């Protein structure tokens with residue numbers, strides 16, 4: 001099955017690489033607006049095929065969407081990333097125009113496509129795709145929670161001095177420095193609540209480090225991260241193409257779930273061949289419910305800046 005990745009920059013190329021390395025897609029088409037860039041990235045990646053042992057065909061195009069026709073999944077990473085000190089929300093002006101145009105081109109050539117939205121501010125960009133694509137809501141999925149949960153697990157394992165495979169945890173709500181909600185109450189180490197092992201001070205530090213995970217990397221790298229975002233997207237694409245039905249927190253259009261409607265926010269969902277197969281309703285503590293509602297208010301404010 002064919003996967004299109006729009007934006008052959010840091011995140012798009014990383015995601016294409018992880019998809020190819022796992023060898024579950026027949027073809028990955030990279031699309032970029034910069035002349036020759038996607039073609040170059042595709043050629044470079046294809047020259048790793050014999051070294052890394054994959055058969056996925058990777059091709060690139062400068063904006064010729066006819067090459068993307070018949071894609072099962074399309075990933076939108078096109079747009080500008082943030083620089084140190086910037087919030088994700090500050091990217092809306094430029095990225096909204098790009099995401100809208102890219103969506104129209106994708107749907108025109110692949111009417112049955114499932115779209116994964118990565119460009120920031122992601123919850124608002126996912127909302128924009130819902131409002132402009134005409135696709136059913138099960139086929140539009142924002143990527144944020146998969147990455148933020150991986151960062152949460154990294155910080156938990158560090159605080160617990162434990163192997164990462166022993167810890168489990170999930171981040172829901174908004175993909176923003178303030179609106180992220182790491183569900184500490186549900187985090188476990190081999191099934192045992194992590195609160196058994198960590199002091200209140202350690203707990204506060206894990207939560208804070210998780211929330212500013214992206215900003216910390218942006219400060220270190222001078223631009224936003226790409227390995228973990230690319231890997232997070234590849235896990236979602238694989239769950240769709242291989243119908244794995246993994247439970248992954250994703251930014252989805254809510255219709256009453258978690259007390260919210262007409263907004264995209266991160267919630268756990270089963271992801272399979274039809275896209276979103278089910279939104280999973282988990283019980284939140286009162287404090288978590290209040291934080292979820294606060295995050296929704298902030299995302300609604302940003303959505304208000306869209307002209308849709």
Ligand code: NAI
Nearest residue numbers: 007009010011032033078079080081118119120122143229
């Ligand atoms: P980048 O600058 O390395 O790559 C973006 C690419 O998009 C560039 O190659 C550019 O030429 C291309 N592009 C721009 N306009 C286009 C158009 N109209 N059509 C096709 N291609 C176009 O940026 P990077 O680091 O890959 O980040 C991409 C986006 O992903 C940013 O908005 C960033 O904030 C976001 N991001 C989201 C994450 C998430 O968890 N949702 C995680 C990391 C990044």
